[in-house]
Amino acid sequence: MRIPSVAIWCSDGPRVAGFLAGLLIDAAVGDPRAGHPVALFGRAAAALERRLYRDARVNGVVHVAVCVGGAVALGVAAERVSHPVARAALTAAATWAVLGGTTLAREGELMAEALEDGDLERARERLPHLCGRDPSSLAAPELARATVESLAENTSDAVVAPLFWGAVAGVPGLLAYRVVNTLDAMVGHRSPRYERFGWAAARLDDVANYVPARITGLLTVLAAPAPRRALAVLVRDGHRHPSPNAGRCEAAFAGALGVTLGGANVYSGRIEHRPTMGDGRKPGVGDVRPAVRLARLVGFAASALCVAAVAARASRKR
Incomplete structure (x- = not known):
C-alpha cells in the first residue's frame, strides 16, 4: 500500500503544497514591485495586438486564442515536471503570480489613510491602482464609493476566481484565468477601437468569472x-449591474456594509450610470476600512476552500 501512496504524492502532493506555499507567499509579500509576470505578459500581448489588430471580431478571437493557448501550454508543461519538489515550486510561483489579494487590501488601506487624512490629491493619485475611473473631480464620498466597489469586484477577480480555476484545472487553470482577465482589462472595454476586436476577450472573461463571482457573493x-x-x-x-458578474460582488458588499453602491461613474470623459444596490446610506470615508476587512475575510475563506478542494481530490485518489 505504500507504493500507491508515494505515487499519489508525486501526482497530487506537489499541487497541494504549491497552492499552500503560493498563498503564504502572497500573504507575506504581495505583488513584486518590479518585473511582475502579469505586466510582462501584458507587454507581450500588446506587441501581439499590434501585429494582429484589425477592426474585426475574428482578429480578436485569434489574439485571445494565441494568448490563452500559450498560457495553458506553459501550465501543462509546469505540471509535467517530473520532480515533485520542482513541480511544487512551479505551482507556488504560479499561484503567487496570479493572486492579488494582499496588494488589493494594501491599496484599500492606503486609500483609507489618504481619505482619513483629508488628502484628496493623494487619494486621487491612488485610485487608478484600484480602478479605471477618472478621479480628477471626485470628492471624498465618491472616492470612498469607488474604493468599496473596486474592493468588491476585485476580490473576485484577484482572489476567488484564480483560486477557483486553480482548484479546477491546476496551474493551467491559474495561468489561463489570469491571461483572460488581463486581456479583458486591456481590450475588453467598450471603445471605438475595441468594440469588435475586444469582443472575444470580454465574453470569455464573463464566462470565466460567472461561477467565481457568485461564490464571492456567497462568501461575502x-x-x-x-x-x-x-x-x-x-x-x-445582484442582477441589476450591467456586468453579469460584478453586480453579485458589489451587491453582497453593499448589503454586508449597510451602504448603497452604484451611481454615475466617469471613464476617460465617458459617463456611465450604474443602478443602485443596497438600502443604506452612500458609503463614506469610514466604510473603506470595513470593506478592506471584508475583502480579506472573503479571500481567506476562498483560500481555505481551494486548498481543501485540492487536498480532497488527492485524498479521493488515495
Missing part, C-alpha cells in the same frame, strides 16, 4: 456582520 454573505441583510441585497440587486 457568510462573512458579513448581518448575513441576512447581505443575502437579501445580493438576491434582489
Whole structure:
C-alpha cells in the first residue's frame, strides 16, 4: 500500500503544497514591485495586438486564442515536471503570480489613510491602482464609493476566481484565468477601437468569472456582520449591474456594509450610470476600512476552500 501512496504524492502532493506555499507567499509579500509576470505578459500581448489588430471580431478571437493557448501550454508543461519538489515550486510561483489579494487590501488601506487624512490629491493619485475611473473631480464620498466597489469586484477577480480555476484545472487553470482577465482589462472595454476586436476577450472573461463571482457573493454573505441583510441585497440587486458578474460582488458588499453602491461613474470623459444596490446610506470615508476587512475575510475563506478542494481530490485518489 505504500507504493500507491508515494505515487499519489508525486501526482497530487506537489499541487497541494504549491497552492499552500503560493498563498503564504502572497500573504507575506504581495505583488513584486518590479518585473511582475502579469505586466510582462501584458507587454507581450500588446506587441501581439499590434501585429494582429484589425477592426474585426475574428482578429480578436485569434489574439485571445494565441494568448490563452500559450498560457495553458506553459501550465501543462509546469505540471509535467517530473520532480515533485520542482513541480511544487512551479505551482507556488504560479499561484503567487496570479493572486492579488494582499496588494488589493494594501491599496484599500492606503486609500483609507489618504481619505482619513483629508488628502484628496493623494487619494486621487491612488485610485487608478484600484480602478479605471477618472478621479480628477471626485470628492471624498465618491472616492470612498469607488474604493468599496473596486474592493468588491476585485476580490473576485484577484482572489476567488484564480483560486477557483486553480482548484479546477491546476496551474493551467491559474495561468489561463489570469491571461483572460488581463486581456479583458486591456481590450475588453467598450471603445471605438475595441468594440469588435475586444469582443472575444470580454465574453470569455464573463464566462470565466460567472461561477467565481457568485461564490464571492456567497462568501461575502457568510462573512458579513448581518448575513441576512447581505443575502437579501445580493438576491434582489445582484442582477441589476450591467456586468453579469460584478453586480453579485458589489451587491453582497453593499448589503454586508449597510451602504448603497452604484451611481454615475466617469471613464476617460465617458459617463456611465450604474443602478443602485443596497438600502443604506452612500458609503463614506469610514466604510473603506470595513470593506478592506471584508475583502480579506472573503479571500481567506476562498483560500481555505481551494486548498481543501485540492487536498480532497488527492485524498479521493488515495
